[in-house]
Amino acid sequence: MTPLVDPFGRAITYLRVSVTDRCDLRCIYCMSERMRFLPRTELLTLEELDRLCSAFIERGVRRLRFTGGEPLVRKGFLDLLRSVRRHLGDGLDEITLTTNGLQLEGFADALFEAGVRRVNVSIDSLDRETSARIARRDCLPQVLAGIEAAVAAGLTVKINTVALRHDNAHEIPDLIKWAHGRGHDITLIETMPLGEVDEDRTTQFLSLTRVREDMQSYWRLVDLPDRTGGPARYVRVEETGGRLGFITPLTHNFCEGCSRVRLTCTGRLYLCLGHETSVDLRSPLRAGADAQTIHDAIDAGIALRPKGHDFQIERLSTPATQRHMSVTGG
C-alpha cells in the first residue's frame, strides 16, 4: 500500500478519530447547555471505525488518537481499542485518547490493558467552583480521582487547559505548577472558533502570546525542539522543570509540519482543522464498498489537502466553521 502523502509532501502519519459527539460535560467553550446530539444511526459503528482506522494504518498512519465528544461515553469503546491494538507494533506506534477524565477512574486499568500508554486529560481549573462553572457540572473531584487512577494504572497523563480570559487566566501559573509538580506535561490551548456555543467567544479569548510574555516576567522558558506532528510548541519551565505546550491556532500557524487528519464520528474525513472540505467515507462503507474503493476515497481527500488553514481573529464572533469540535474531535 502506498503511504499517504499530500500535495505539499507532508506524510499523513497521525489520525484523530472522534468516536462520538456526546459528552458528559457541557464546557462553555465547547457546547451549549442544550446541545443536540446526532441520532445514533449517524455515528459510525464500531466495525466501521475499526475498518477505517485499519485502512489508515495500512497507508502509513502510526499514531491514533481517539477523541469525542468524550470517547469514554461511547458504548463499546474498549472493544474498539482491543480490536485496533492488533496493529500495535505492526505499523501502529501508539493509541492515545483525549478525555475529560470524568470516567477515567473506572476505565484506567482497562485502557492500559488495551494498549493505551498516554492520555490527555482536560482540566481548566483546580478550583471546584470555577471548574463547575466552566464545565457546567461539578466534576473536579472525579476528574482528579481519574488522573490518580490513570497514573496508578501506568498511564502517562498530559493535562490540557483551555485558556479563558475571565474564568481561569489568573489560575494558569498555579495549574502549571500543579501539573509539573505531579510530573505531568501541560498544554495551554487558545479557544478555537469552531461551532456555535452560548458564550461570546471573543470575550473569552485570551492570547497565549500574551500569557507567555507575562510568564516570562517570572519564569525562564526554554524553547524545546519537540514537535509532535501537531500544533503544540513546547518550552521547558526552568523553575518547575516541566514541559509546557502552547496551542495557538489563531495567532500562530502550525501548518507546515502538519501530519494529521481527522475522522469525525459520522465518517467524514477532514483534511485540515480550518477547512470545511471533507470526504464522506461512511457512504461508500455503507454501500458495501471494497477496500480499494475506500482507499481511493481517502486518496481523493488527501489529494486536495490544503496548505494551511486561515482562521482569523475577526471571525471569532462567528465560527470559522459550523462543525462542533465535539463532532470533529478536539
Add this chain to the structure above:
Amino acid sequence: MTRILFLGRTRDAAGCGEMDCEIPAAIESVADLRAWIASRDPALGAVIAARDIRVVADQCICINERASIRGASEIAFMPPLSGG
C-alpha cells in the same frame, strides 16, 4: 441555481472564478457534469477533464466519477495545491 467555482488553473480556462447556472436535471453525476461543461465550452472541458481536477460538491469531495452532484448549491473544480 448552482454556483460553480473554478479554482487554480481551471479559473484561467474558465475566464472567471465562479459562475451561476442552471444545471439540467439530466446531469446527475460528476462524469455528466464534466461532459456537460465540455459540450458548452470544449477548451474548458479539456482542462477540467484532467484526472487531478477534483469535483467538490457543497464542500464534500466527490470520490469518483459516479458520485452524485444533484442538488448541490455549490460545485467546485479543484486542482491540488489550490488550498490556502
